[in-house]
Amino acid sequence: xxxxxxxxxxxxxxxxxxxxxxxxxxxxxxxxxxxxxxxxxxxxxxxxxxxxxxxxxxxxxxxxxxxxxxxxxxxxxxxxxxxxxxxxxxxxxxxxxxxxxxxxxxxxxxxxxxxxxxxxxxxxxxxxxxxxxxxxxxxxxxxxxxxxxxxxxxxxxxxxxxxxxxxxxxxxxxxxxxxxxxxxxxxxxxxxxxxxxxxxxxxxxxxxxxxxxxxxx
Numbered sequence: 001x002x003x004x005x006x007x008x009x010x011x012x013x014x015x016x017x018x019x020x021x022x023x024x025x026x027x028x029x030x031x032x033x034x035x036x037x038x039x040x041x042x043x044x045x046x047x048x049x050x051x052x053x054x055x056x057x058x059x060x061x062x063x064x065x066x067x068x069x070x071x072x073x074x075x076x077x078x079x080x081x082x083x084x085x086x087x088x089x090x091x092x093x094x095x096x097x098x099x100x101x102x103x104x105x106x107x108x109x110x111x112x113x114x115x116x117x118x119x120x121x122x123x124x125x126x127x128x129x130x131x132x133x134x135x136x137x138x139x140x141x142x143x144x145x146x147x148x149x150x151x152x153x154x155x156x157x158x159x160x161x162x163x164x165x166x167x168x169x170x171x172x173x174x175x176x177x178x179x180x181x182x183x184x185x186x187x188x189x190x191x192x193x194x195x196x197x198x199x200x201x202x203x204x205x206x207x208x209x210x211x212x213x214x215x216x217x
Contacts, residue, residue: 030043041086045091052099095158096117099156119156120171
């Protein structure tokens with residue numbers, strides 16, 4: 001998030017949702033009176049990027065700031081309240097494999113200008129294929145990556161009223177791939193490719209990171 005002179009970047013775990021909301025509102029609230037005026041709301045450029053439950057929580061946050069009235073951050077100590085005189089616009093929301101388990105009904109409202117979403121529908125393990133055998137699934141020709149949550153986690157498309165909405169299921173992007181090169185050229189190691197059809201929840205950030213950076217710059 002930035003204004004004309006002071007750019008800032010903040011990171012939060014999905015479990016820190018209310019701390020994230022507090023930080024965003026603090027930076028919008030330029031005079032510190034906990035009332036968000038029209039001038040304050042329109043004086044900053046907000047760009048949000050989230051992964052997994054973090055992506056879903058950020059979508060929920062954009063919903064929360066899309067309405068006028070009071071916002072209560074009651075899980076914090078001490079509790080914090082802000083009054084929105086206007087909806088706070090969000091320039092860009094980029095989500096990576098948003099997981100909606102236990103968070104049904106999450107979507108993107110019209111206060112978001114640009115919404116980009118990359119998700120996978122594969123589940124299971126991710127597979128990095130030896131480029132010598134790019135279309136071969138023979139044992140020893142790939143590296144498998146996966147954790148227990150990835151067996152059940154898959155992202156989804158989200159309902160959106162943003163002015164611009166683009167959503168990709170990377171599982172169906174057969175011509176997309178990420179190259180995992182050997183970092184040590186003195187050691188003879190194969191180079192692996194990660195194709196869209198082989199992406200799971202764990203490796204999708206690697207697969208789309210350049211796309212995400214392009215959209216938020």
